[in-house]
Amino acid sequence: MVAATRFTSRFTNLFKEHPDAVAAITCGVLVFLGWQMLNFGWLGVALFILTAAYVIGGFESAREGLTTLFKEKEFDVDLLMIVAALGAAGLGLWRQEYYLIVDGAVLILIFAISGALEGYAMQRTERSIQGLMSLTADTARMVRNGQERIIPVSELKIGDQVLIKPGELVPTDGLVIEGFSTLNQSSITGESIPAEKTVGDEVFAGTINGHGALRLKIHQPPESSLIQRVIRLVQQAQTEAPPSQQFIERFERGYAKLIVIAGILLGTLPPFLLGWNWEETIYRALIFLVVASPCALMASIMPTLLSGIANGARHGILFKNGAQLERIGRVRAIAFDKTGTLTIGNLQVVNVLSTQPSTDKLLQVAAALESLSEHPIGEAIAQFASQQNLHWTTAVNVQAQAGQGITGEINSKMAIVGKAAFVQAQMNDAAKTLIEQSQQWEFDGKTVVWVAYAREILGIIAVADTVRPAAAKAIARLKRLGIEQIVMLTGDNSRTAHSIAQQVGVDQVYAELLPEEKVDIIRKLQKQYQAVAMIGDGINDAPALAQADVGIAMGAAGSDVALETADIVLMADRLERLEHAIRLGRRAQGVVKQNIVFALSFVVILLITNFTGNITLPLGVLGHEGSTVIVTLSGLRLLRG
Known part of the structure; x- marks a missing residue:
């Protein structure tokens, strides 16, 4: 009883959260059971189960199709699918060819799965908005x-x-x-x-x-406030349908309208024009609805994209939906965030210059003070000193000077760590070499910390965010792949940004940007290039990720909002996987085009054969399902590589 109660509770929660997915799964199970009942010869049970499959799997499509018909006075593929499925079922009952009812149920199942995937995408959008809302105080x-x-x-x-x-x-x-x-x-x-x-x-x-x-x-x-504008930008970018999506919707409605009108004409005119009897006319019209249903056309795309998604997962690339796999193959410009994407995202000590033969004393004094600070620069210095296996005496009477540095006593002698002016004001004149080197490091975009002890300047330490080892190589490969424009978008200062850009080889740098300014630049790029990808890891990148044709997030370092907003996630933060993702997208485009041409050509052949009266319903179903199987197997080619 307890187990049954738990199962019921879990199923109820699952249905509330993912009703479309539950309907699709239930429909699939019922179709399989109904088919098995027919094999066993249990006709009554089979018809009951298949009827349930029609109702559960086709309810949402029927509702949407009828809503479009009565409210917008338009036909869509949902309505066409229902008509074709019911036509197959009616023909199966009329001619006592009951496996046609299974064929109609399979049509419904395909559309139920499509609806479940669409529902998942909508839920993901809602989660990304909720993640942004969590950053706002009530x-x-x-x-x-x-x-x-x-x-x-x-x-x-x-x-x-x-x-x-x-x-x-x-x-606020x-x-x-x-x-x-x-x-x-x-x-x-x-x-x-x-x-x-x-x-x-x-x-x-x-x-x-x-x-x-x-x-x-x-x-x-x-x-x-800025965060509220970020939320609105994400909402707007994720709800706006791209031009390609709008074209697909128009094509679906046009296709459905054409098939419905043609079906009506084929079911009424032949007795008057060709001398067919009404039984033959209705028979041919129903065959027409079955062979003209867009199953093979749909199978031209989804199996291919799903195979590509599986391929990407094996290589550490998570595609959140099939459309983005296809779209990334058209990318001609890529925008990179800097911190956490092209760079590691954590401050590290990158240079040390001491006035003494050894850097040990310099690091020990700096660590003695900075180990008591919670500032990221202090943490970086203390961590670096620990990595050098150095030990230091704990400083006392430590005082932080806001925005300047930190002071304290080590063995009763004054120690100072901080900005150049703050340290030099309390010490003897600094060596010319230290000043020149400090200026050069700062010009390179690094943060320089001066260290003094017992009224003597011991040296300087440069701290910076370091470039990912694979960043330069990944960008070089993208250029060889034909990417026309690679830019960097960052909120950091221009000097640091240009220093990083020079190391990795990006074409153009946009620095000191707010989130909404990143969106503006993405929009400008979209006007110049066929498709634009954006790669980032932070909450501030979410609007740009949503606006871009393809949003790509860094999996390990990425924020929850970036991961939810992005279309693609690079697991383990491996930038070199971008090349594989783009190549995979281009292969998917090629296979989809081949499948579509084959599917449409086969439909035309079946329609012509049906019109000339040289095809029976079983052969029509066989041709229809056979073409679907062929394009499905063709799509599985993307599993290789």
């Missing part, structure tokens, strides 16, 4: 007349003041009027280094405050 701590009050964000007005305590999520965009802190803006800009904010600076909703308290003044309505 309430804010408003300050008025010295009193704090928690109110809904929606009630905030321009001019209100909001207090942001350490570690809190910023509820605002201008800092009091305080200093560092904010984690990775959700907005994608950059791993926290941004320093002080009086006069703008902060964004969805970012996380550091260790300082900030008082903000609201300068625009909460619904106009």
